[in-house]
Amino acid sequence: MSNELIALTMLGGMLLLLFTGQRVVGAIGFVAASAALLLYGTGGNQMPFNAAMTVLDWYPLVTLPLFVYMGYMLSESGISGDLYRMFHVWAGPLSGGLAIGTIGVMLAISAMNGLSVAGMAIGASVALPEMMRRGYNKLMITGTIQAGSSLGILVPPSVVLVLYGIIAKQPIGQLWLAGIVPGLLLAGLFVIYIGVRCWLQPELGPPLPKQEREEVSWADKLRLLRAGAIPLVIFFTMMGLFFTGVTSLVESSAVGAASATIVAAAKRRLTWDVTQETIRKTLSISCMFLWVIMAALCFGAVFDGLGAKYAIQGLFLEGWELGPWETLIMMQLSFILLGMFLDDTAMLVIVAPLYVPLVMRLGFDPVWYGVLYTITCQIAYMTPPFGYNLFLMKAMAPNDVTLRDIYLSIIPFVGIMVLGLAIVMAFPELSLWLPNLVYGE
């Protein structure tokens, strides 16, 4: 079989199986294992397990369960809820204030958490009912929560950037620093959009009524600020120890997980139930990700080994005679297409080994490209008709929010993210100045 045909068969087979609704790990693993067995020749039957041994070699992956644990500990023990109340009281008087506050909460949560799923869960369980009750527009609510949760994997610590760092062989510290400014940029753009839109159309996000605002005294308001201090302290302890080189990356994630536990204990919320719930959810999510990564690694190895990589490189560079920038844009488009079906980790494991060498050959900075990848992934998740975030949102939202509402709600936010992506593409310095500042040229 020719390279092109193999590439098409494998990708097509995988998408077809995904459509049947079988578990993602089953769909990817089946195509990978059967392609290895049928086409690879000697050693093909060992390839699935060899992928498991690769996972064994990737030391930084140990951060994954620890960051997941940290996120669940903070949400299960109600610390994220406190954080929400703080933003709620302080931003409530503005038009659209609760939505702006939600973006703020998401930003704070993503600074303590490596995945976007946890942010979404907190947004849907805490922020959504509150905004519904205040008569916020449905579209404004779901759009805000989805947009906010996309910050999770851009702001450090980010598990996706850890995985990118492993695959692209780039320093994870630099990648994390490179994500900070684009993350803040996106958050800023979201806030500006919500603020302006609600100022023009106050019915979309009415400010809190005066009477309710006066119920909260200034002393209470100041006390609530303490809730906001906790994530800052955790973030700076963990990141400070990491960037000053006191603890390694993996050790820092253990510090983060332990500090979340200590904070929960100090607030007297570290009950048996909270602990059990946290470790059970941590196992579920970690297993889901790691089994998919393992299957995707096998897929990637077979795909690569059978020469499908050359099919794609050849298509971009020789077949369509694209220049560097056009190739880059085509890559982003292919992420949006694939991201409709796959989650970010699986897509990263399959596609990054094909694209990163190409990116470097074209003379782009691989650290900067990691940030572009992350933003593009998030856009892909939010793009109808298929997108992981859309389904998650539907699953978590109350029944009167239809899938149509959710599709409509993300349009302006996707527009903003595309704008943000274009800005980061046009000005690589935005993401690169911070790592250069810290690590030198």
Add this chain to the structure above:
Amino acid sequence: MPRPLRLYVRAVDALSYRLGRLAVYLIFVMMGTLLVAAFSRVAFNTSYIWLVETMQFLLVAYFLLGGAYSMQLGAHVRMDLFYERWSERTKAAVDAVTICCLIFYLAMLLFGGWSSAEYALRYGETSRSAWSPPMAPIKIVMCLGIAVMLLQATARLLKNVARALGDTVE
């Protein structure tokens, strides 16, 4: 479902649950070991050659031993654009067919794992690191996790078939 099959499903469920409940606590082992190691390095300037590899072994044990339990908890995501609209019976019927793909993948995984573990046992394979621990124990643990995941997948298959035929599972 015939009685022997029902007993099989129940036994596999119990096994997956027990193993998963053990794996759940490995997160504390990982966290604790890393913190102690970090502290002793900063305070006493000691370093441990076993640290990195032990963590890697723990991570692999964590997610492989916990695999079957996480499947019981329904943690493995699906692309559910169409899936969520089907009736319970259609879901079960489609699943009964497509879960064979998962079973095939797991069987290949176990096959590779078994031959790798056997090699490690027979030739006393050790890791290529300064610490150089034997590889057989971790490979056997990996095989155990994959095997239980495989059993769990077959139990799911039986449940799906039963449900698709309109039979009760319990």
